[in-house]
Amino acid sequence: NAGVTQTPKFQVLKTGQSMTLQCAQDMNHNSMYWYRQDPGMGLRLIYYSASEGTTDKGEVPNGYNVSRLNKREFSLRLESAAPSQTSVYFCASSASGTVSTDTQYFGPGTRLTVL
Amino acid sequence: QKEVEQDPGPLSVPEGAIVSLNCTYSNSAFQYFMWYRQYSRKGPELLMYTYSSGNKEDGRFTAQVDKSSKYISLFIRDSQPSDSATYLCAMSTPGGSYIPTFGRGTSLIVHP
Numbered sequence: 001n002a003g004v005t006q007t008p009k010f011q012v013l014k015t016g017q018s019m020t021l022q023c024a025q026d027m028n029h030n031s032m033y034w035y036r037q038d039p040g041m042g043l044r045l046i047y048y049s050a051s052e053g054t055t056d057k058g059e060v061p062n063g064y065n066v067s068r069l070n071k072r073e074f075s076l077r078l079e080s081a082a083p084s085q086t087s088v089y090f091c092a093s094s095a096s097g098t099v100s101t102d103t104q105y106f107g108p109g110t111r112l113t114v115l
Numbered sequence: 116q117k118e119v120e121q122d123p124g125p126l127s128v129p130e131g132a133i134v135s136l137n138c139t140y141s142n143s144a145f146q147y148f149m150w151y152r153q154y155s156r157k158g159p160e161l162l163m164y165t166y167s168s169g170n171k172e173d174g175r176f177t178a179q180v181d182k183s184s185k186y187i188s189l190f191i192r193d194s195q196p197s198d199s200a201t202y203l204c205a206m207s208t209p210g211g212s213y214i215p216t217f218g219r220g221t222s223l224i225v226h227p
Contacts, residue, residue, distance in 0.1 A: 004158070040123060042203065042219035043159070058214070090158050104215070106158030 002026055004107035006091050012113045013081045021076040021110050023091030031094045032074035033104065034058075034066060036087040043090065049074055081114045088112070118142050121204055121218030130227050134191040138204035138218045141185065145206040148180050149215065150189045153201045162202070163189065194225045 007022045025032065033048040035058075045058030047066040055066050063085060065077045074093075078085060089110045094102040121138045128134055136150075146167055151159035163178040165171045165187075171178045177190040187206075191198055201222050205215040 040219060042121075043217040045214060048214065092158075103161050103164070106160065108158050109156070 004091055004093055004105055006107040006110050008110060009108070010111045012115065014115050015082060017081050018077070018079050019081065021089055023075065023107060024073045025093040026072065027093060027105065029093040029095050031096065032068065033092040034076045035090045035092065036060065037090060038087050046076065083114045086112060086114045118216050119204060119206060119218040121221055123219055123221060125222040125224055127224045127226065128194055130194060130196060130225055132194050134194050134223060136189040136202050136221050136223065138187050139185055140206060143185065144208045146209050147207045148187050149205040150178055151203040151205060153203060153220065159203055196225050196227055199223055199225050
């Protein structure tokens with residue numbers, strides 16, 4: 001039981017390049033989330049998917065797109081990377097996403113540098 | 116002003132000390148309060164969870180909520196070097212989608 005997995009672990013991009021961050025969970029969770037974490041800023045929600053087939057914007061969605069490929073997988077795409085998107089990206093999942101007592105489980109993160 | 120305020124630290128203490136980590140918040144609708152622990156280069160993991168006001172104890176950890184003051188605390192007794200991590204508070208409102216609001220995290224260093 002791997003929990004939440006993310007690929008790649010590290011990535012360096014040049015400004016304007018595109019890439020997709022992959023996330024998968026094996027806990028049969030309905031809801032999945034993408035966060036970014038920057039020094040002094042804490043965790044900020046980029047996009048989330050309350051259930052398969054739905055996605056919604058979070059606090060900082062500009063410059064990103066997401067795809068909920070199926071119940072297990074939720075990908076984050078940077079179409080034209082900018083230095084401001086240098087960050088650590090975390091994927092998380094939770095069982096239902098509709099109950100405030102739901103626990104989020106986080107992946108190990110992807111460290112992205114945009115030059 | 117952010118909805119949840121947390122001093123980033125770092126907080127450096129000797130092994131065996133009692134540690135107090137705190138968050139303040141402005142949204143009186145928050146009812147669920149959580150503490151996550153994040154080791155360096157790892158994802159956050161849920162440490163403790165409380166509902167509304169009061170205390171909750173789990174081993175060396177005690178979470179405390181004071182809704183009248185909009186203030187939550189995490190106490191760590193007999194701190195160990197293995198407790199060195201960043202501690203993030205998070206809170207959410209009842210009903211609707213579960214989207215917690217996170218504090219910025221406090222870096223804790225417990226030195227032998």
